Amino acid sequence: MEAGHAAQNVYLQAVSLNLGTGVVGAFKDDEVRSILNMSDEENPLYIMPVGKI
Numbered sequence: 803m804e805a806g807h808a809a810q811n812v813y814l815q816a817v818s819l820n821l822g823t824g825v826v827g828a829f830k831d832d833e834v835r836s837i838l839n840m841s842d843e844e845n846p847l848y849i850m851p852v853g854k855i
């Protein structure tokens with residue numbers, strides 16, 4: 803639920819800055835964890851690319 807709340811704020815901030823965003827929930831958790839140097843106790847839940855539209 804908290805990830806959803808945070809994601810909504812990213813959507814709202816993107817709109818206010820005239821940027822686009824979206825949520826991606828399907829990815830390889832281990833590869834994301836490795837690229838972002840996350841510990842094994844951290845779990846990636848969402849990826850939200852933000853960019854000009």
Ligand SMILES: Cc1cc2nc3c(=O)[nH]c(=O)nc-3n(C[C@H](O)[C@H](O)[C@H](O)COP(=O)(O)O)c2cc1C
Binds near residue numbers: 825827829
């Ligand atoms: C919880 C959640 C997870 C999502 N995960 C993915 C995903 O892994 N891959 C994907 O292409 N779209 C995913 N979507 C959908 C996209 O965020 C987006 O809404 C969809 O691609 C339609 O985009 P469009 O309106 O620009 O065509 C997800 C949406 C939600 C709500």
